[in-house]
Amino acid sequence: MEIKKLEVAFANNCGVLKTSQLKELKIDSRRINSLIKNGIIERITTGYYRLSSDNTSEAAIISRLFPDGALWHNTALFYYGYSDRTPMEWDIIISKNASPSRFNIEYPYVKPFFVTPARLSYGVTTIEIDGCALNIFDRDRLICECLKYESEMDRETFNKAIQAYLGDPKKNIKNLINYAKRRKVLNRVHDVIGVWL
Numbered sequence: 001m002e003i004k005k006l007e008v009a010f011a012n013n014c015g016v017l018k019t020s021q022l023k024e025l026k027i028d029s030r031r032i033n034s035l036i037k038n039g040i041i042e043r044i045t046t047g048y049y050r051l052s053s054d055n056t057s058e059a060a061i062i063s064r065l066f067p068d069g070a071l072w073h074n075t076a077l078f079y080y081g082y083s084d085r086t087p088m089e090w091d092i093i094i095s096k097n098a099s100p101s102r103f104n105i106e107y108p109y110v111k112p113f114f115v116t117p118a119r120l121s122y123g124v125t126t127i128e129i130d131g132c133a134l135n136i137f138d139r140d141r142l143i144c145e146c147l148k149y150e151s152e153m154d155r156e157t158f159n160k161a162i163q164a165y166l167g168d169p170k171k172n173i174k175n176l177i178n179y180a181k182r183r184k185v186l187n188r189v190h191d192v193i194g195v196w197l
Helices: 002-011 019-024 029-037 058-065 073-079 139-148 155-166 173-183 186-196
Strands: 041-045 048-051 090-095 110-115 124-129 132-137
Touching (some): 019 029, 041 058, 058 132, 073 139, 073 155, 139 155, 155 186
Parallel strands (some): 090 110
Antiparallel strands (some): 124 132
């Protein structure tokens, strides 16, 4: 009975439960350790668990462990179809107030980028991956970030992202201009994108 209840709880939470959620199910720390020892559940990182029998997706783990971050850079480019290179890691932009120890997980591989909370206060939307909602920079904000960090990007990836954005019917040039002003890349928008508009 307890296992059935556990399976339902995990299923309702993208395959990942926190210690506090297990405690709400009347499963104390001694019982948690017993479930781990018996191979029923496994610890992802401190305070987070998944069913051992479950193939919890990487997206599910990311959505549960980093609800305060947003996908950006190569990960976001891939999910918008602006890059065909499957990312080897999850690029997550997150507040500099977040504890770096949260990223000490073996799987999936996460590459955090710490910024001021103000930098996360605009241009963030949600995307569904494997049935889980994740925060992600919207298309226009993402392109501004590409322009901001152009020198750190692979030239081919950068050019492909710009061309894909220009051909994207969901782009919003008004948003792009507003974000570009905030990110101080308005001149780059005019130089790189303006010629195509």
